Amino acid sequence: MKKRKLKIAQLSTPFFDVPPETYGGTELVVSNLTEELVKRGHRVTLFATGTSKTKAHLEYVFKKALGPGKPKSLLSSLAEKLPWTQALPSFYHAILPFEKADQFDIIHNHFHYYGLFFSSLVKTPTLTTYHGDLSTAEECTIEKLILEKYKESFWIAISESQRSHIKTKLKFLKVIHHGVSIEKFPFSQRHQNYLAWLGRITKKKGILEAIKIAKITKTKLIIAGTVNPRDEEYFKKEIKPKIDKKIIFYIGSVNHPEKVKLLKNAKALLYPISWEEPFGLVMIEAMACGTPVIAFDRGSVREIIKDGKTGFIVKNTKEMVKAFKKIEEINRKDCQKHIERNFTVKKMVDEYEKVYYKVLLGR
Amino acid sequence: MKKLKIAQIAPLWFSIPPKKYGGIERIISFLTEELVRRGHKIALFASGDSKTKAELFSLTKKGAISQGLSWHDYYLNLLNHSFAFKKADQFDIIHCHWGVMGAFFQRFIKTPVLHTFHNIPTAADLRWELVYKYYQDDVNVVFISESEKRNTPLKFKNSWVCYNGIDISQFKFNPYPKDHFIWVARVCPAKGTKEAIEIAKRTKTKLLLAGQIQPHYREYFETEIKPELNSQIQYVGELSQEELSDFYGQARACLYPISWEEPFGLIMTESMACGTPVIAFDRGSVREIIKDDKTGFIVKNVREAVAAVKKIDQIDRRECRKWVKENFTVKKMVDSYEKIYYQILKN
Numbered sequence: 001m002k003k004r005k006l007k008i009a010q011l012s013t014p015f016f017d018v019p020p021e022t023y024g025g026t027e028l029v030v031s032n033l034t035e036e037l038v039k040r041g042h043r044v045t046l047f048a049t050g051t052s053k054t055k056a057h058l059e060y061v062f063k064k065a066l067g068p069g070k071p072k073s074l075l076s077s078l079a080e081k082l083p084w085t086q087a088l089p090s091f092y093h094a095i096l097p098f099e100k101a102d103q104f105d106i107i108h109n110h111f112h113y114y115g116l117f118f119s120s121l122v123k124t125p126t127l128t129t130y131h132g133d134l135s136t137a138e139e140c141t142i143e144k145l146i147l148e149k150y151k152e153s154f155w156i157a158i159s160e161s162q163r164s165h166i167k168t169k170l171k172f173l174k175v176i177h178h179g180v181s182i183e184k185f186p187f188s189q190r191h192q193n194y195l196a197w198l199g200r201i202t203k204k205k206g207i208l209e210a211i212k213i214a215k216i217t218k219t220k221l222i223i224a225g226t227v228n229p230r231d232e233e234y235f236k237k238e239i240k241p242k243i244d245k246k247i248i249f250y251i252g253s254v255n256h257p258e259k260v261k262l263l264k265n266a267k268a269l270l271y272p273i274s275w276e277e278p279f280g281l282v283m284i285e286a287m288a289c290g291t292p293v294i295a296f297d298r299g300s301v302r303e304i305i306k307d308g309k310t311g312f313i314v315k316n317t318k319e320m321v322k323a324f325k326k327i328e329e330i331n332r333k334d335c336q337k338h339i340e341r342n343f344t345v346k347k348m349v350d351e352y353e354k355v356y357y358k359v360l361l362g363r
Numbered sequence: 364m365k366k367l368k369i370a371q372i373a374p375l376w377f378s379i380p381p382k383k384y385g386g387i388e389r390i391i392s393f394l395t396e397e398l399v400r401r402g403h404k405i406a407l408f409a410s411g412d413s414k415t416k417a418e419l420f421s422l423t424k425k426g427a428i429s430q431g432l433s434w435h436d437y438y439l440n441l442l443n444h445s446f447a448f449k450k451a452d453q454f455d456i457i458h459c460h461w462g463v464m465g466a467f468f469q470r471f472i473k474t475p476v477l478h479t480f481h482n483i484p485t486a487a488d489l490r491w492e493l494v495y496k497y498y499q500d501d502v503n504v505v506f507i508s509e510s511e512k513r514n515t516p517l518k519f520k521n522s523w524v525c526y527n528g529i530d531i532s533q534f535k536f537n538p539y540p541k542d543h544f545i546w547v548a549r550v551c552p553a554k555g556t557k558e559a560i561e562i563a564k565r566t567k568t569k570l571l572l573a574g575q576i577q578p579h580y581r582e583y584f585e586t587e588i589k590p591e592l593n594s595q596i597q598y599v600g601e602l603s604q605e606e607l608s609d610f611y612g613q614a615r616a617c618l619y620p621i622s623w624e625e626p627f628g629l630i631m632t633e634s635m636a637c638g639t640p641v642i643a644f645d646r647g648s649v650r651e652i653i654k655d656d657k658t659g660f661i662v663k664n665v666r667e668a669v670a671a672v673k674k675i676d677q678i679d680r681r682e683c684r685k686w687v688k689e690n691f692t693v694k695k696m697v698d699s700y701e702k703i704y705y706q707i708l709k710n
Contacts, residue, residue: 092494117442120449145423145439145442
């Protein structure tokens, strides 16, 4: 039976463009999802920044991206003293799809809690993909309360790990892994003799451990990624002095072509995280190019890497050094195949489509 | 007139009524209890440690501040609004007291909403641009003074001024004060703690300071206020509602040398209710609340305040009490709100 095409609202964040120029995992996933849904004939309205690029109908409050986490450029000096006013731009942005709720069959919220507050006041069902860290959310009294109040809403987890790290019984309809656009990450059988580390430069992403491993193995490490304002101090104190431009290199934040170049030519991607990473897009991007990933056994890592086949899952830096030494055992073609089979945009959108219909059928 | 089903949505910072500090919370409590007494069906959305005869709906056991949450945790109040607006069909009218975010939620419901602006952001604040402008034409706003209304950078189509009222029975009239002056408020520059001390020093009078020190003004207290304290200038801490009546009543006058556009200033009415005149700087609502030369003196600066202190005995303390009784009672406030509710429902 041919299913009817849907009118779908995709609520992204006002912080980065869709797709993002450099950093912005959530916005990248929203872009992949939105464009594929349009291609499949759905009528999609994307609520994002005005400079976003999409074939969907674009709506926005803020023409320009507000930047990392807080909309700094918008804030008066008074608002600096009253940080909660920072929520205003977010609210102003988040309310849009809900005001027009009757124009949509479903509203897909990617903008964490902001989309939830209005969801209970409209008839159109809201589906929330939570892109952040749920494992620490419950430590905050208020976040716990919000999750409790909206547990009956429709939720999607982005990994089994994310789902398992929350005690509140959220109504998870499914775990849907992110997917990459395979054609945008060309495979490379050959590689150069360096390790790559890519991510937001912050402690829990394991950048110090990566540097340590590069030094022990005397292998060149190329670091790429954004430094958010709140991590500037950390970067200056802990990371910058270690960039010796002999073994350790830092190339700043990277756009798509630069990212592809970094990933596909790397011997391996190091991923020594120390938190419950809910997904980790860069792992599937690296493997799509044929580059194996050596990661610490946290968060979603076990769901994404095939241990011994597309990389190695290890416990600590010592094991990571060992794994590095046998990296040539990994067949780069296997990495690519693994992504083609399990982490494509096509597969992700197939799953989301199914969930949309399921939500609508249940009403 | 038919009795109404009204939702009162309070901010969740403190209980309703508050245990100590919390003017907005006190007003919400007065309004709620008096409406219940008049036979209306009230649902109060407030913290679980609130005391009310209305039906209480609580997301939290305690006020947010006493749970150690920060003023910046706006999420909790948003959740409270979302929670209350979800029940909108059950009410004839919804009365929001948070001024800021309530407007966002009213788009989704049919029940009319009234917002009391217990305080307003400064003109440069983003909120005017982002929230109020957006809702300018369809929010019903109560300002708590003409001054507050004037200081609002936007014109609202449907707005009223409704003065706060106090329960005058909680404030004992004292015709025989002692010889000292008082200052009562949150310790901070806007409320003129330092200026009050300056006035006392210049007139060589005893001054008792009372009020809460919030964490972000701790430094102001330590560096600007504490070094001035001695047997003549004393800080007595934060007083409970019961202690305040005697505290006001025993003073010759209450100093109110504010340096901001105070939207109302409950302290002035409480002081006058005890018979104690107020010497205040001419800012915000002061001109509407003090009858100059009759219930206190309205002055421009410390120099003029010093002169006023010297002629304080010209004030008849009975006039102060009478003035409050006639203009700033709970009864009068609730009469006004009732009228506004019916007017909104008629439209």
